[in-house]
Amino acid sequence: MSAKQAVYTPPIGLRLKALAGKIAFWFSVFVIVSPAILIFLWMLSLAFKTEVENMAFPPVFIPSAPTFANFIKVFEASPFALYTLNSVIVSVSSTAIALLVGVPAGYGIAKARASGLAVLILISRMTPGLSYLIPLFILFRFLGLTGTLWPIIITHLVITLPIVVWIMIGYYEDLHPELEEAALCDGANLWQGFWYVALPLSRPGIVVASILAFIFSWNNFIFGVVLAGRETRTLPVAVYNVLTFEQVSWGPLAAAALIVTLPVLILTVFVQREIVSGLAAGGVKGG
């Protein structure tokens, strides 16, 4: 509000104007936040309603008698527990391997100022996930790895490794080098400087990198849909298959969708600060 208005406007008008501004502001907040929440509430509603209510028109918004029948149906119709386990194994292993090789790599690239390697990581992010799949698909057939979880874990490295390296480069570049320099002067070798000094200091960066790598691996669909067999499906692929073999049965479909995405949503709410800092840094996303 400008100084000019303050002189010419009577106090009551000013207060009304402030009130109008406040209402407009909260209206904007409502408009931008509500689509985000409404889709998830609708998912929740579909998952807990009976089939009759799901097929009703006009739609029933709040279930009259919430039921777990849809969830039971999902677990009965397909080995969903196995698929959940598959997803956990794939996401945890591909994140762990990515951290194991990616954290030192981020450190090395930051210290050696190897921006050529950083560009390589960037290009790998630009490449569509499908384009890795054709050659790797042929390679896995050749190696006889099909039918195990290994092809899926290995291809998920295409997502998790660039995320980890990219975030760690940024983190180690911002880290002050004095402490390691001191350790090196005291006779530590490069490896000790990394292991005892830089690594403990970079714990927050590692947390951010592992959260994001885990989530984007968990969400990945494209690698699983090509590489997974009946026993090795991850959750997103399993959910997609519910769509193809059920006719129009919305309750179980929504229940399956909720099972897949709920862990990620809960994680998002609890660690949003870390997610925000990681994504704002470079807008990493896999796939």
Next chain:
Amino acid sequence: MAIEAQSVGGEISETKPTVVGGRAYARRGRYMRFVVPALIVILAVIVFPWFFTIWMSVHDWQITQTQTFTGLDNYLSLLSDQRFLESIVHTLYFTVLAVILPVIFGVFSAVIFHQRFPWRGVLRAVFIMPMMATPVAVALVWTMMFHPQLGVLNYLLTSIGLPEQLWVYDQATVIPSLVMVEVWHWTPLVMLIVLGGLAALPTEPYESALIDGASQWQMFWHITLPLVMPFIMVAIIIRTIDALKAFDTIFVITQGGPGTASETINIYLYLQAFSFYNIGHASAVVVVFFVLIVILSLLLLYVRQRTLWAVSR
């Protein structure tokens, strides 16, 4: 301050000036040993597929037969492949909408979330949930919402007096409908990037503008927008790359249909490779697709450099 905005917008290293002596310089090379394990993995799962793809693209390769060298035949046949050419048009149509709309909404939301207000943290967590949600799960819910007879979207339209739509079941509206899902999904990412830019803004220009009697709108248009432009450009580049590669939601909701009305390059590629097993043909598509992505990204990077230059002047 313009230079500050520039260095914050910069991505890769080289921004922090450090004095590098001769001894330290020699040590830089020794740090490369930390990169070796990752390099092996990158060579195996990222670089090897690139070169293998190029090799396959110049061969006639069905998955069961032996392969013969065919030179550029796969590429030439793409030029006369009507379906492929149409998929490029679909991709560009989808990309333009799926970049512009999230950027507009994302900048608007960033300006809102840059204010201080009660419950900001919680509301921001809710706002970024779409971005973190599993795309397949969300796409299924949208599929149900798009249903012409039973879907909640048509119910909402009719209840405010608008005509019903066929959404993803009509060739004319399928791509805009898919863009709607994409906008819902990725506006939060644009918001976060721009929010990072707003947080780094200096306060002096606003103080002097206030003294000169500028309105809120004038300050936004003449000060905020030019200063966060580098961040908006970063968001545009990232959105462009992601929109070009969009797969999950399109595949789950329409699989390229109705007919081939929403068949983007990525969907076409999937069908060629894993439904028809035309490996050589599909590899040529990958190479063309990759070149397209790189050209568009470089173009945007060039524009970004230009805007940086204009801002710092």
